[in-house]
Amino acid sequence: MQDFLHYLTLPYLWQGAVIAVELLVGALAGGILIGFFLALASTSRHLWLRLPVQAYIYALRGTPVLLQLILLYNVLPQFGLRFSPFASAMLALMINETAFCAEIIRGGIVATDRNQRMAAQAFGFSRLSEMVHVVIPQALRAILPTLGNEAVGLLKSTSLASVVGVNELTMRGQIIVSQNFLFIPVLVASGGIYMIMSSALAGGQWWLESRFGLDHRARRAQRRRDRSARAEAASPDLLPPARAFSSTAAVVLDIDGLHVDYGRKPVLKGLSLKVRRGEVVALLGRSGSGKSTLLKSILALTPVTRGTILVEGHPMGQTAAGRPLPERRLPANRARSGVGIVFQHFALFDHMTALQNCMTIPRIVQRASAAVARGKARRALATVGLSAFEASLPHELSGGQQQRVGIARALAGEPQVLLFDEPTSALDPELVREVNQTIRDLAHTGITMLISTHDIAFAATVADRIVFLQDGLLVEEGPPAILEHPRTEPFSAFLRHELGRPEPSAPASTETAADAHAFDRN
Numbered sequence: 001m002q003d004f005l006h007y008l009t010l011p012y013l014w015q016g017a018v019i020a021v022e023l024l025v026g027a028l029a030g031g032i033l034i035g036f037f038l039a040l041a042s043t044s045r046h047l048w049l050r051l052p053v054q055a056y057i058y059a060l061r062g063t064p065v066l067l068q069l070i071l072l073y074n075v076l077p078q079f080g081l082r083f084s085p086f087a088s089a090m091l092a093l094m095i096n097e098t099a100f101c102a103e104i105i106r107g108g109i110v111a112t113d114r115n116q117r118m119a120a121q122a123f124g125f126s127r128l129s130e131m132v133h134v135v136i137p138q139a140l141r142a143i144l145p146t147l148g149n150e151a152v153g154l155l156k157s158t159s160l161a162s163v164v165g166v167n168e169l170t171m172r173g174q175i176i177v178s179q180n181f182l183f184i185p186v187l188v189a190s191g192g193i194y195m196i197m198s199s200a201l202a203g204g205q206w207w208l209e210s211r212f213g214l215d216h217r218a219r220r221a222q223r224r225r226d227r228s229a230r231a232e233a234a235s236p237d238l239l240p241p242a243r244a245f246s247s248t249a250a251v252v253l254d255i256d257g258l259h260v261d262y263g264r265k266p267v268l269k270g271l272s273l274k275v276r277r278g279e280v281v282a283l284l285g286r287s288g289s290g291k292s293t294l295l296k297s298i299l300a301l302t303p304v305t306r307g308t309i310l311v312e313g314h315p316m317g318q319t320a321a322g323r324p325l326p327e328r329r330l331p332a333n334r335a336r337s338g339v340g341i342v343f344q345h346f347a348l349f350d351h352m353t354a355l356q357n358c359m360t361i362p363r364i365v366q367r368a369s370a371a372v373a374r375g376k377a378r379r380a381l382a383t384v385g386l387s388a389f390e391a392s393l394p395h396e397l398s399g400g401q402q403q404r405v406g407i408a409r410a411l412a413g414e415p416q417v418l419l420f421d422e423p424t425s426a427l428d429p430e431l432v433r434e435v436n437q438t439i440r441d442l443a444h445t446g447i448t449m450l451i452s453t454h455d456i457a458f459a460a461t462v463a464d465r466i467v468f469l470q471d472g473l474l475v476e477e478g479p480p481a482i483l484e485h486p487r488t489e490p491f492s493a494f495l496r497h498e499l500g501r502p503e504p505s506a507p508a509s510t511e512t513a514a515d516a517h518a519f520d521r522n
């Protein structure tokens, strides 16, 4: 025991441990940094970039690090590159790490929520902003446990550096043993030092995991909530004061001859639609009729095959000459459009509080100061009646509240046109009412809205105009009265289907009129 304690505290061994730590830190830092870019390249859409990177990762993961180390140490001098044993070992370990870190980081990026990424793109986040504010914070949560494991594995691999003569911990242990033959106390003491170092790594991993975990964020949010209880309540003065729609108002959204194909499948087939300032249009149609595709096209989230979309004369996803915009110019195009969107599955950024979610568009896209963005976000939250929840994380809110935060987030960007993609279809029936009421309240303020919905009773009470899509075409449109008197058989059949009514024995219009009177106008 005394021998063991003697060697456990021996400065000679601890100096070797410091060398191991230096190798670890250098190799891991380089591995993470280069691995990050390799991970981005390995998920690229460009084959010429993806393939060589994947081949590099495949080769490094498939060969022992010891072999790579010996190869590098002996091959580089033949090209005139002479490194010290320490630098060679660090380089070899780092090159090996780049492959493993790239795969770990790629796994984290792939695991990020697609809806949140789509929301960021829809709002006009640049690729960099999307990475920094949405992808990396989420990916970190997935990456950290595996990266912690990788760091411990790498610490042990530093002992391989002894084969090229680096005088690190394992080698120093062997040197002592070769002199005094006290195998057990020396090697157990070396093992103890490795364990102390890996325990420190595990502690660091635990700290980082809790730092970036949602529980920690929730606790921080709780503290902020306590402070914000004293903050002055914002007044909901973000919206136009009164209902402003008139049938002669200027056209804000002008869609002309829109064709959208997914591969070879045509989804929108020459759809035209004009929406006037202050108008509320409800989009109805069976599942698969193209409602969501239409809304995504308006935000240039889906490539348009033919046709044009103008928002206040601003072409979406196209140059002024009508050519598709290159992808790198789409974020600015979306940011300029003044179109806001509310998604079916909320797509709130789950690591941000309600207030932070609402600040994203003013702060990140419109580049307002933090104070201005906070003011807009607070007023938007007040508009949807959620001021008291500004410090709550999405997972601490009910589905209905989450969707109202989604609405507030869109409002904080002060949109010209607000799109709703089936805003209540992911909600339990008892939560639908509160969200519908919020949208109805907004409809009365004069904001221009295009709402895709399956809720006919809601459409009847919220919309100035009903638009019915079928199979990618606009089949029928008109005031809400057409819900009672559909003119076309497809619309009539759709209404019967949605209202769960039997096939008519009398003419279609008579039957549907009776149904319409029976709407539960919730």
Ligand SMILES: Nc1ncnc2c1ncn2[C@@H]1O[C@H](COP(=O)(O)OP(=O)(O)OP(=O)(O)O)[C@@H](O)[C@H]1O
Binding pocket: 262, 267, 285, 286, 287, 288, 289, 290, 291, 292, 293, 294, 422
């Ligand atoms: N990314 C995609 N790739 C291929 N096909 C797609 C894609 N997105 C949608 N589609 C197809 O396009 C058609 C229209 O889909 P869309 O989501 O626009 O319909 P929808 O009317 O919004 O339906 P729902 O009411 O169920 O949301 C469907 O046939 C769907 O399968």
